[in-house]
Amino acid sequence: MSDLIILGTRKGTVLIDRADSAWRVRPIQHAGIPVCYAARDPRDGTLWASLDHGHWGPKLSRSRDGGASWEDVLSLKYPQGARYIVNYLPTPDFDPAAPQGDPEYQDATVYKIWSLAFGNRDQPGRLYAGTIPGGLFVSDDGGDSWELNRPLWNHETRGGDLFSGGATSPNCWGGTPASIDYGVFEPGIHSIVVDPNDSKHLYVAVSSAGVLESTDGGLTWGGRNRGMRMDYLPDPEAEWGHDPHFVTHCPAQPDHLWQQNHCGVFYSNDGARSWRKVSASDSGVHFGFPIAVDARDGQTAWVVPARADSERMAIDGGLYLARTSDGGQSWQTLRKGLPQQHAYDIVLRHGLDINGDCLCFGSTTGNVYLSEDRGESWQCLGNHFPPVYSVRFG
Amino acid sequence: MTTVRLTSHLYRFFPALKDRPIEVAAGSVAEVLRAVDAIAPGFTDYVLDERGALRRHVYLSIDNRIVIDRTTLSDRVADGATVYLFQALSGG
Numbered sequence A: 001m002s003d004l005i006i007l008g009t010r011k012g013t014v015l016i017d018r019a020d021s022a023w024r025v026r027p028i029q030h031a032g033i034p035v036c037y038a039a040r041d042p043r044d045g046t047l048w049a050s051l052d053h054g055h056w057g058p059k060l061s062r063s064r065d066g067g068a069s070w071e072d073v074l075s076l077k078y079p080q081g082a083r084y085i086v087n088y089l090p091t092p093d094f095d096p097a098a099p100q101g102d103p104e105y106q107d108a109t110v111y112k113i114w115s116l117a118f119g120n121r122d123q124p125g126r127l128y129a130g131t132i133p134g135g136l137f138v139s140d141d142g143g144d145s146w147e148l149n150r151p152l153w154n155h156e157t158r159g160g161d162l163f164s165g166g167a168t169s170p171n172c173w174g175g176t177p178a179s180i181d182y183g184v185f186e187p188g189i190h191s192i193v194v195d196p197n198d199s200k201h202l203y204v205a206v207s208s209a210g211v212l213e214s215t216d217g218g219l220t221w222g223g224r225n226r227g228m229r230m231d232y233l234p235d236p237e238a239e240w241g242h243d244p245h246f247v248t249h250c251p252a253q254p255d256h257l258w259q260q261n262h263c264g265v266f267y268s269n270d271g272a273r274s275w276r277k278v279s280a281s282d283s284g285v286h287f288g289f290p291i292a293v294d295a296r297d298g299q300t301a302w303v304v305p306a307r308a309d310s311e312r313m314a315i316d317g318g319l320y321l322a323r324t325s326d327g328g329q330s331w332q333t334l335r336k337g338l339p340q341q342h343a344y345d346i347v348l349r350h351g352l353d354i355n356g357d358c359l360c361f362g363s364t365t366g367n368v369y370l371s372e373d374r375g376e377s378w379q380c381l382g383n384h385f386p387p388v389y390s391v392r393f394g
Numbered sequence B: 001m002t003t004v005r006l007t008s009h010l011y012r013f014f015p016a017l018k019d020r021p022i023e024v025a026a027g028s029v030a031e032v033l034r035a036v037d038a039i040a041p042g043f044t045d046y047v048l049d050e051r052g053a054l055r056r057h058v059y060l061s062i063d064n065r066i067v068i069d070r071t072t073l074s075d076r077v078a079d080g081a082t083v084y085l086f087q088a089l090s091g092g
Helices: B008-012 B029-039 B043-047
Strands: A004-009 A012-019 A022-025 A035-040 A047-053 A057-063 A071-073 A083-086 A104-107 A112-118 A127-132 A136-139 A188-194 A202-207 A210-214 A244-250 A253-261 A264-268 A291-293 A301-303 A321-324 A332-334 A352-355 A358-362 A368-371 A379-382 A388-393 B002-006 B022-024 B058-062 B082-087
Touching (some): A004 A047, A004 A368, A012 A035, A012 A047, A022 A379, A035 A112, A047 A112, A188 A244, A202 A244, A210 A244, B022 B029
Parallel strands (some): A035 A388, A352 A388
Antiparallel strands (some): A012 A022, A035 A047, A047 A057, A127 A136, A188 A202, A202 A210, A253 A264, A291 A301, A301 A321, A321 A332, A358 A368
């Protein structure tokens, strides 16, 4: 069981320690700076925080002494020539009858370092970072230097290799204003999954494009959106344009993947070769952002449902989690210890984590709740945190 | 020489620039900022993006004139002028 909870919040990094069976909150780190993601590298204990400065650009911060001191690491930067096709809303491509226009290009600038992932133990020093606009950066020296994964950047679904010329294929990656706080409409990589049994086997999820898989360490990528549906495009079964909010897997059964998607909860038990919708809009399990999967049992998962799409807050004023243990065929609601009236909390995509039988989530209302019995009952760790963007056990 | 005056927010990240006059050679805005970076390595990563453009919420003026070229920073800073760097972002 982990003795550390790490929060990335609107006003800094919050570390919560368990001591003598009680949880104690340390003074805030990176005070006043938005932290969109924070986590601990399980291999060497390094703490990482992705800072989302309003003025000074995205930065990574690293602590090698358990959070006592932090250092800036070299900023991730797109190399010269990293362009992408931009489509600003409203655009003709949302009108299927509109004539196709010429692509517009933009030089890439990192707006946000949205997600981090750690390599397996056979790749010490390997880190991944997912950014907005959607780039996958890789480090092999513990974060001292970073390189853009060009095969994904130059993927045919983004227009091809724009480093070497004009687009050779249409851009299939949309963008979502929800991915960033100040009105930039860009696609972003928010989920990076590393197969614990095969370090060359990776998944990334992009909003609003979908899931991609690589089986050769990132040299080639293919779309994995079969079985997905989306309600907001003229063709709900189109290959691209899906809006996964978060994708994760079962560490002991890595072929079991789950995603909380804008249009429902989807489950795959065949390594994302096919997905199956396992939610229904009238069941109370449909819309939300985060999802957590049991470490041993790939059929067991938890979500934090919310009312889609115009409200985006707890359903009927009551905050609850839903759990399935049969691959999404049935769901139980878990409410004990959670407020059941006048609750408006929304839990963002990185705001829920699992460690053994413990689950923890934090909301943008600043409430943090912990369960030590697989979600059956909950205790409140605090009601006055800043808006919570990420929750990770250390 | 050119004087550079910074928003105090940047002293948090670059204490080497605090409580001292910042005077560098006159030239283009890009050259002036590079000179500040030589005093405080990493400084330009805070005010410029990887394309060398001013970040969206960073404002720069030469004396009382807001800089025109935010992309390549070609505005000339005259000898004796003062460059002001400040930030603009609303909300809580």
